[in-house]
Amino acid sequence: MAAKTFRPPLGLWGRSYIHGSDATSHVLAIVLNALSPIGGEPAFVTIGWKLFTGIFERCLSDFLGVCVFTIEKTAGLSMLSEEDGAELQCTVAVERLNASGQALKRQLLRRAHVTLGRNEFQEIVLRVHDGKVPQTFTLREMQLFTRFARDGKSTIRVVPENTQVLISDCPPDRLRVFLKTLSIKHQAWQGKTPVGDRAKLLSGIPRSFETISPLQQKDIQQANELRGKVNAPPPPRGPAERHGNRSAGRQVKRDSPDYNECSPVKALHPAKKPTLHLPIGRKLSKEQSQVLRAVLSGKNVFFTGSAGTGKSFLLKRIVGSLPPKSTYATASTGVAACHIGGTTLHNFAGIGCGSAPLERCLELARRPGVLQQWTSCRHLIIDEISMVEAQFFDKLEAIARSIRRSTQPFGGIQLVVCGDFLQLPPVTKGSSKPNFCFQARSWRKCIHLNMELTDVRRQTDKRFISILQAVRLGRVTEEVTAALMKSAYHSIERDGILATRLCTHKDDVELTNENKLQQLPGPVHIFQAVDSDPQLVQTIDSQSPVGQVLRLRVGAQVMLTKNLDVQRGLVNGARGVIISFQPGSKGLPVVRFLCGVTEAMKPERWVFKTTGGLYLSRQQLPLKLAWAISIHKSQGMTLDCVEISLARVFESGQAYVALSRASNLQGLRVMDFDPRVVRADPDVLLFYRRLRKEQLLQQGSMDEFVERNNKENQLV
Ligand SMILES: Nc1ncnc2c1ncn2[C@@H]1O[C@H](COP(=O)(O)OP(=O)(O)OP(=O)(O)O)[C@@H](O)[C@H]1O
Numbered sequence: 011m012a013a014k015t016f017r018p019p020l021g022l023w024g025r026s027y028i029h030g031s032d033a034t035s036h037v038l039a040i041v042l043n044a045l046s047p048i049g050g051e052p053a054f055v056t057i058g059w060k061l062f063t064g065i066f067e068r069c070l071s072d073f074l075g076v077c078v079f080t081i082e083k084t085a086g087l088s089m090l091s092e093e094d095g096a097e098l099q100c101t102v103a104v105e106r107l108n109a110s111g112q113a114l115k116r117q118l119l120r121r122a123h124v125t126l127g128r129n130e131f132q133e134i135v136l137r138v139h140d141g142k143v144p145q146t147f148t149l150r151e152m153q154l155f156t157r158f159a160r161d162g163k164s165t166i167r168v169v170p171e172n173t174q175v176l177i178s179d180c181p182p183d184r185l186r187v188f189l190k191t192l193s194i195k196h197q198a199w200q201g202k203t204p205v206g207d208r209a210k211l212l213s214g215i216p217r218s219f220e221t222i223s224p225l226q227q228k229d230i231q232q233a234n235e236l237r238g239k240v241n242a243p244p245p246p247r248g249p250a251e252r253h254g255n256r257s258a259g260r261q262v263k264r265d266s267p268d269y270n271e272c273s274p275v276k277a278l279h280p281a282k283k284p285t286l287h288l289p290i291g292r293k294l295s296k297e298q299s300q301v302l303r304a305v306l307s308g309k310n311v312f313f314t315g316s317a318g319t320g321k322s323f324l325l326k327r328i329v330g331s332l333p334p335k336s337t338y339a340t341a342s343t344g345v346a347a348c349h350i351g352g353t354t355l356h357n358f359a360g361i362g363c364g365s366a367p368l369e370r371c372l373e374l375a376r377r378p379g380v381l382q383q384w385t386s387c388r389h390l391i392i393d394e395i396s397m398v399e400a401q402f403f404d405k406l407e408a409i410a411r412s413i414r415r416s417t418q419p420f421g422g423i424q425l426v427v428c429g430d431f432l433q434l435p436p437v438t439k440g441s442s443k444p445n446f447c448f449q450a451r452s453w454r455k456c457i458h459l460n461m462e463l464t465d466v467r468r469q470t471d472k473r474f475i476s477i478l479q480a481v482r483l484g485r486v487t488e489e490v491t492a493a494l495m496k497s498a499y500h501s502i503e504r505d506g507i508l509a510t511r512l513c514t515h516k517d518d519v520e521l522t523n524e525n526k527l528q529q530l531p532g533p534v535h536i537f538q539a540v541d542s543d544p545q546l547v548q549t550i551d552s553q554s555p556v557g558q559v560l561r562l563r564v565g566a567q568v569m570l571t572k573n574l575d576v577q578r579g580l581v582n583g584a585r586g587v588i589i590s591f592q593p594g595s596k597g598l599p600v601v602r603f604l605c606g607v608t609e610a611m612k613p614e615r616w617v618f619k620t621t622g623g624l625y626l627s628r629q630q631l632p633l634k635l636a637w638a639i640s641i642h643k644s645q646g647m648t649l650d651c652v653e654i655s656l657a658r659v660f661e662s663g664q665a666y667v668a669l670s671r672a673s674n675l676q677g678l679r680v681m682d683f684d685p686r687v688v689r690a691d692p693d694v695l696l697f698y699r700r701l702r703k704e705q706l707l708q709q710g711s712m713d714e715f716v717e718r719n720n721k722e723n724q725l726v
């Protein structure tokens with residue numbers, strides 16, 4: 011086979027890579043290896059398996075400090091796929107520790123590639139690469155600290171080497187998969203007999219590094235079998251244990267705040283651990299993946315779609331796929347922000363309601379804390395854009411340019427904007443007509459790509475979906491009217507669970523819930539939230555889906571406010587009724603849900619990021635009273651059984667939002683349907699019509715579309 015030479019990725023310029031499995035290319039690689047500067051950049055690759063060359067390579071690697079690794083793996087580094095559990099791009103600090111765990115030496119790599127692989131002895135190896143010298147760590151004995159994985163941070167401590175690799179600013183979803191892969195593969199590997207250092211040297215096997223395969227059922231099985239060996243004394247593993255020195259592996263205590271996952275010490279107590287399962291994440295649809303790809307390519311994207319097409323679902327994935335330090339997830343309302351684990355757009359911007367003149371808004375945005383957000387933000391995500399006013403958007407755009415001293419639209423911040431303009435419009439004072447965000451002067455120059463999700467995921471019944479589509483566009487046919495009027499006779503109560511009434515006005519909600527609770531017999535059980543900062547109850551209230559005080563009685567109609575177990579139907583919005591309270595001081599409520607599950611509710615924790623990057627949290631039961639909720643608060647929700655009175659509808663899109671919350675027609679009762687309350691804003695319809703035309707162009711050639719869009723923007 012002929013030797014093949016090419017320019018390597020990651021800036022390893024000037025070096026040759028040899029690709030081939032024959033002896034010639036192998037020897038050539040070794041010669042080139044020998045010629046490369048000692049201790050300099052890593053260089054060459056061979057895929058041969060000759061014993062002689064293997065020993066020679068090992069000698070080169072060990073004594074001359076030259077690194078050898080396989081070609082396919084290096085070539086793939088910059089092409090990380092969505093489900094890839096073996097590779098990360100993040101900031102890394104490598105710390106060499108002393109015996110008491112203090113860092114003696116620290117090396118910071120701001121843009122590093124971390125790859126999980128196996129060496130020639132099938133041991134798990136971590137490779138850290140910043141485009142210069144790769145560092146590899148064999149993970150025989152290691153400790154994993156995963157407590158802050160949600161913030162894109164984790165630490166891998168390599169016990170025998172007394173070294174730790176600190177990962178930060180990593181897209182959290184990717185980090186989660188990476189850590190899960192590492193943890194399970196490592197546990198599965200515990201069952202294998204380790205190869206001693208002497209045996210390794212004598213083996214003559216050339217050094218190799220192969221990216222670890224994706225997590226499979228067999229890995230889980232192996233890990234579980236190992237955990238199943240309860241009370242069995244562990245076989246001696248690794249040099250530290252063989253010498254009776256296990257102290258290094260115990261450096262982190264079980265109750266230490268940093269402790270989360272620790273191997274192999276934790277593996278000695280398998281009985282205490284739950285059985286592992288293959289993580290089954292809900293996959294993105296094809297169109298959702300396309301949007302994610304557009305976002306990851308750095309484009310400013312607006313994506314839209316009917317209610318329930320998975321916009322917020324996708325947005326959460328987008329947030330999890332971007333580096334956390336520079337990504338801000340926001341939404342126009344607190345409830346919507348909570349759905350994507352973010353904050354309100356107003357909170358991020360720090361300019362109040364934005365009605366002050368631009369100069370004053372700039373002063374507000376330059377306050378300490380707020381300024382830091384504006385300068386560190388590289389990706390701004392906005393959900394429920396339909397409720398953001400055009401003037402507010404223009405102000406944010408001007409502020410971004412001014413603060414970031416950039417002439418680029420939105421100061422160069424990547425915008426990922428999502429929502430459905432045919433749902434609730436911006437809230438306006440009096441009877442003045444709202445200005446939608448797409449009517450903002452800066453909208454067209456800020457948005458590179460308009461994309462649409464078309465596959466409705468909330469409802470499965472085709473007939474109901476087509477009824478909702480007609481309502482969305484304000485086209486109420488006789489058939490639609492008949493179906494919705496007929497729903498007034500739907501008997502949707504089951505097992506003592508009543509329908510939730512969606513109200514047009516907030517006051518009606520509080521009154522209904524309070525009255526209904528009072529009418530129930532039996533003692534009231536009061537659950538007080540634990541807030542991280544009791545002084546900031548109002549701020550927490552504005553973002554939290556649960557109240558500071560929750561009053562419950564047996565028979566109270568409740569709604570789940572968090573996804574607890576999607577597979578079992580315990581999802582945000584699931585409806586239930588309180589059937590009892592557990593005995594004891596805590597007296598936790600037991601809820602029977604419509605999905606058939608009966609469960610005692612335990613307190614959950616919500617964390618919110620406020621202006622200035624401060625974290626606040628609330629710990630409370632994930633429940634709220636559900637005899638009634640407002641349509642505005644229901645935006646973005648999926649509800650099991652709803653009752654709607656549309657008589658007092660006052661906004662275009664409001665009837666559509668209310669109706670589209672129901673997951674099926676049988677779970678919906680419209681008390682007084684009147685086709686006149688169904689309205690779609692003509693400006694929005696026009697906007698979508700234009701967009702659709704352009705989207706045809708986009709499908710033909712995306713580049714052409716972007717170019718055309720850019721030209722038009724320059725004219726605006
Ligand atoms: N790819 C997917 N796989 C499984 N479920 C999905 C997927 N996409 C969306 N869903 C589910 O569909 C439902 C609706 O999704 P979501 O709330 O994100 O829609 P939306 O477009 O934001 O709706 P709205 O406009 O009402 O806010 C949710 O229950 C969500 O979990």
Ligand SMILES: [Mg+2]
Nearest residue numbers: 321322323646
């Ligand atoms: Mg949504």
